[in-house]
Amino acid sequence: MKLTAQQSDRAAGVLLGAAAGDALGAGYEFTYPNSEVTIDMIGGGPFNWAPGEWTDDTSMAVAIAEVAATGIDIGSSGGLDAIAAQFIRWYDSKPADIGNQTRAVLSARSESAAAMADRARAISGHKAGNGSLMRTAPVALSYLDDAEGARSAAHRISSLTHDDPRAGQACELWTHAIRHAVVAGNFEGVRDFLSVADQEVAEYWGPLLDQAETGNPQDFSKNGWVVHALQTAWWAITSTDNSDARHLQHAWEAAVRAGGDTDTTAAIAGGLLGARWGASAVPARWRRIMHGWPGYRSSDLVRLAIKTARGGTDDQNVGRRRQNSITRGSAEPTT
Ligand SMILES: [Mg+2]
Numbered sequence: 109m110k111l112t113a114q115q116s117d118r119a120a121g122v123l124l125g126a127a128a129g130d131a132l133g134a135g136y137e138f139t140y141p142n143s144e145v146t147i148d149m150i151g152g153g154p155f156n157w158a159p160g161e162w163t164d165d166t167s168m169a170v171a172i173a174e175v176a177a178t179g180i181d182i183g184s185s186g187g188l189d190a191i192a193a194q195f196i197r198w199y200d201s202k203p204a205d206i207g208n209q210t211r212a213v214l215s216a217r218s219e220s221a222a223a224m225a226d227r228a229r230a231i232s233g234h235k236a237g238n239g240s241l242m243r244t245a246p247v248a249l250s251y252l253d254d255a256e257g258a259r260s261a262a263h264r265i266s267s268l269t270h271d272d273p274r275a276g277q278a279c280e281l282w283t284h285a286i287r288h289a290v291v292a293g294n295f296e297g298v299r300d301f302l303s304v305a306d307q308e309v310a311e312y313w314g315p316l317l318d319q320a321e322t323g324n325p326q327d328f329s330k331n332g333w334v335v336h337a338l339q340t341a342w343w344a345i346t347s348t349d350n351s352d353a354r355h356l357q358h359a360w361e362a363a364v365r366a367g368g369d370t371d372t373t374a375a376i377a378g379g380l381l382g383a384r385w386g387a388s389a390v391p392a393r394w395r396r397i398m399h400g401w402p403g404y405r406s407s408d409l410v411r412l413a414i415k416t417a418r419g420g421t422d423d424q425n426v427g428r429r430r431q432n433s434i435t436r437g438s439a440e441p442t443t
Contacts, residue, residue, distance in 0.1 A: 109253040111417060117386035118290045119249055119417040123173060123409040124398075125356065125382015126245045127166040128390050129374030131398050133364045134163050140367030147361045149394050153371075155204045160397030164205045165375040166409075167401040168243035171198050172265060173412040176250045179420015183250075183261030188221035192268055195224070201401060207239040213269045221268055228271040236275050238337035240266035242372045244279040245379030248287035249416040255304070258287045275334045277309050282338065282380065289383035290417070295350075298342065298380075321346045325366035332369050340366050341377035353389035356381045387413075 111119060128149075135152040136145075151159035171194035172182065180187045199206070199214040206214070212231045218224035228235070244262050251258035262283035263276040270276070281301045288297025298317065302310040319327055320339040328339035341363060348358035359381055363374040382390065387410055395406040415422065 109417075111252075114293065114386070115252075115290060116414060116417070117388050118293065118383050119252070120387035120410045120413050121382030121385060121390065122245050122249055122286060122290065122379055123166070123169060123382070123413045124387045124390050124395070124406060125385075126169055126375045126379035127162045127398055127400070127406070127409055128356075128394055129360050129363065129376070129378025129381070130162045130165045130242075130371045131157075131160050131394070131400075132360050133370035133372070133374035134161065136364050136367075136370040138368065139370070141365050143365075147364050149397060157204075158399075160394065160399055162398065162400035163371050164203055164207065164210075164239075165242040165372050167198055167203060168195065168210075168239075169246050169375075169379075170401065170404065170409070170412070171195050172243060173246040173249075173409075173416060176246055177412045177415040177420060181250070181261075182247065183257060183264055185221065187261075188264060188268065191265060192218060192221040192224045195268065198401060203401065207237055209235060209237045210239045210269050224268045225271070228267065228269050231271075234333075235270060236272040236334050237270065238332055238334045238369060238372050238376070240268075240270040240275050241278045241282060241334050241337055242375050244283050245286055245383075246413065246416060247279075248283045248290065248383070249413055252287060252291060252417055255284060255287060258283050259304075270334075272334070274312075277305070277313065278334045278338045280305070281313060282341075282376065286380050286383045289380055293384065295345065295380070295384060317342060329368065331366070331373050337369065337373055337376055340368075340373040341380070344373070344377045345381065353385045356385050356389050357391065 132149050134157045135150045137153045149160050151157040175190040176182050213228045216227045247262045248258050259280040262279040266276045266279040284301045285297035302314050320342040328336035331337045331340045344359045344363035348362050360374050363377045364370045398406045
């Protein structure tokens with residue numbers, strides 16, 4: 109779709125916001141920083157990240173964005189195959205950090221999206237980790253003109269590694285909210301999801317959003333679980349001063365202070381915060397040092413985001429090609 113200058117800034121903020129939250133939280137993973145600890149992009153943490161270095165959360169989002177930026181329908185079977193291949197490419201780079209569930213799936217080095225989703229379905233144990241929600245942000249950029257398509261693709265991409273309905277629904281909810289924030293410049297898409305979701309889904313997530321808005325991080329402390337991760341991110345966004353763009357920094361800091369899986373909760377919050385406040389609201393001193401797989405910097409995240417939002421073209425006057433909608437309608441579901 110053709111974007112206004114503000115919408116372009118917000119689209120550019122989606123990956124940048126997720127990456128900034130990720131790089132900020134990376135140094136505090138598995139800790140619970142109290143008010144005496146300064147929160148800054150210091151690196152360190154259990155994997156000894158460089159200052160400004162993003163982690164698996166952003167790398168997997170980049171893997172999706174690399175495909176999305178070509179203009180292909182990422183929810184189609186061809187798009188999903190390309191994303192699966194990018195996930196394997198990232199896995200083969202031997203990343204320092206990779207979630208247990210994601211490792212169990214990607215270690216099979218599946219050659220297609222269908223085979224990857226089959227592998228995700230076959231593994232046993234807890235399958236509702238936060239690893240698909242943490243990477244969902246770029247999906248919204250592929251479907252700025254198609255809310256239903258955004259939700260459908262988000263669920264399918266989640267299912268490549270996370271065979272769990274709540275993980276898929278969390279990705280649908282957050283992607284719906286990010287798409288809405290880029291288009292409309294507010295956070296109302298989070299609640300709006302409840303009006304478009306199936307009744308069972310809305311009845312499950314509605315009280316969880318209520319709890320996030322009124323509770324505190326101890327109420328959703330197992331934030332390696334996708335449900336508590338989403339609640340922590342939404343708590344950070346709704347419990348901090350949102351009167352101007354400094355809201356990004358307030359909310360990121362809150363997410364990190366909530367503790368636990370800090371890079372991931374701040375990355376999840378960051379995708380939506382960046383979509384609302386735009387790339388221009390991410391502090392320049394952070395943008396200058398941010399970097400990560402595959403040798404990218406902040407400017408690459410902005411480039412991928414804008415190209416995706418423009419349907420894979422550098423020309424802002426050319427929208428998403430119509431045949432993509434037709435392709436999507438006939439795409440084989442892989443879940
Ligand atoms: Mg991480």
